[in-house]
Amino acid sequence: MDLYEKHNIYQSDLQYIFKNLDQTEIEKLKDSTILITGCAGFLGYYFMSFLSDYSAQLGIKKIIGIDNFKLGKPKWIKDLKKLNPKIGLYMFDITEFSLFDTNKIKDVDFIIHMASIASPTFYRKYPLETLDANVIGLRALLDFYKDKNIKGFLFFSSSEVYGDPFPDYIPTSEEYRGNVAMIGPRACYDEAKRFGETLCYLYAEKFGMPISIVRPFNNYGPGMRLNDKRVPADFAKAIIENKKLIMHSDGKPTRTFCYVTDAITGYLKALLYEPFDYFNIGIDTPEISIKELAQIYKDAGSENFGFNQSIEFKESEEKSYLTHNPLRRCPDISKARKLLNYSPSISIVEGVNRFLSFLKEEGEIH
Numbered sequence: 001m002d003l004y005e006k007h008n009i010y011q012s013d014l015q016y017i018f019k020n021l022d023q024t025e026i027e028k029l030k031d032s033t034i035l036i037t038g039c040a041g042f043l044g045y046y047f048m049s050f051l052s053d054y055s056a057q058l059g060i061k062k063i064i065g066i067d068n069f070k071l072g073k074p075k076w077i078k079d080l081k082k083l084n085p086k087i088g089l090y091m092f093d094i095t096e097f098s099l100f101d102t103n104k105i106k107d108v109d110f111i112i113h114m115a116s117i118a119s120p121t122f123y124r125k126y127p128l129e130t131l132d133a134n135v136i137g138l139r140a141l142l143d144f145y146k147d148k149n150i151k152g153f154l155f156f157s158s159s160e161v162y163g164d165p166f167p168d169y170i171p172t173s174e175e176y177r178g179n180v181a182m183i184g185p186r187a188c189y190d191e192a193k194r195f196g197e198t199l200c201y202l203y204a205e206k207f208g209m210p211i212s213i214v215r216p217f218n219n220y221g222p223g224m225r226l227n228d229k230r231v232p233a234d235f236a237k238a239i240i241e242n243k244k245l246i247m248h249s250d251g252k253p254t255r256t257f258c259y260v261t262d263a264i265t266g267y268l269k270a271l272l273y274e275p276f277d278y279f280n281i282g283i284d285t286p287e288i289s290i291k292e293l294a295q296i297y298k299d300a301g302s303e304n305f306g307f308n309q310s311i312e313f314k315e316s317e318e319k320s321y322l323t324h325n326p327l328r329r330c331p332d333i334s335k336a337r338k339l340l341n342y343s344p345s346i347s348i349v350e351g352v353n354r355f356l357s358f359l360k361e362e363g364e365i366h
Helices: 008-019 023-029 042-053 075-083 094-099 120-125 127-145 187-207 231-241 260-271 290-305 334-340 348-362
Strands: 033-037 062-067 087-091 110-113 152-156 211-216 245-247 277-281 311-313
Touching: 008 042, 008 260, 008 348, 033 042, 042 062, 042 075, 042 260, 075 087, 094 127, 110 127, 110 260, 120 127, 120 187, 127 152, 127 187, 152 187, 152 260, 187 211, 211 260, 231 245, 231 290, 231 348, 245 290, 260 277, 260 334, 277 334, 290 311, 290 348
Parallel strands: 033 062, 033 110, 062 087, 110 152, 152 211, 211 277, 245 311
Antiparallel strands: none
């Protein structure tokens, strides 16, 4: 299905993002060129779609997307480029920045750096590539833009910088220093994000760069590949295929789950916030178990697809699947509420229903 045929969920989701930006934020985007690295991923779908669909209302001049398409080049991004001449798209590995024709990106106002594999299954498969995107790629971008008159630079860190927080630090604030394993199957991602944050801090201090850091907490929704291997995608895939909902843990680990539109709204607000700072972006309630999440999917699947399969536990074939897996993940978002006027409102029940309704309307994103 082509993008111009998109139906209710897609359109209302993008409208939701637009309505949650205030007039000052919208004004900051006027006449701007925006660079997005890692544009073809899950979050890239709604970032690119929103900025493209609302480019006229926002007054955006150009949207430049860079991706190495290591996990595939989706059809939706090619469709977007055909529909909107403001979009420039380049197949490129950000870790080989010196080989890139930088004239294509020198006159950029805002940079969103999210080029990194984020699914544990895939970053365990590509650990060095994951590390390099968050360290070498980031350093190259910071060096390139440090003496240019940019308006904002957004680095995608992760809630994984906190590791497995001690109970006294949940909900977890931005000032918690983390309980992170430097050695292990998740370290390539966790430690790369931590070091990336240090780089951002140093460049903001030394060169006065307008950098913001965001730490996403368990985003899900339209744009997720069903073979993503993260729990929200695994459950959605099972619903679509009418197969059993399989948990690869005992179902007791808890998370809060933030629907993609609330997340994108928070990221845009952070991008447009000028002093250097760092923010948890997610939703703070409810914190639910994976078993409870499975039941929410089962109920929504029954309503949307007539799903009638059971919920079961099965040990993952990936031997390190649960190694260093946090027991709890719940953000304190009071800082983002205060400084960004960030106010996520889509509950997990509503979000899962929207996700499955989207899949029913559109099919899987390719």
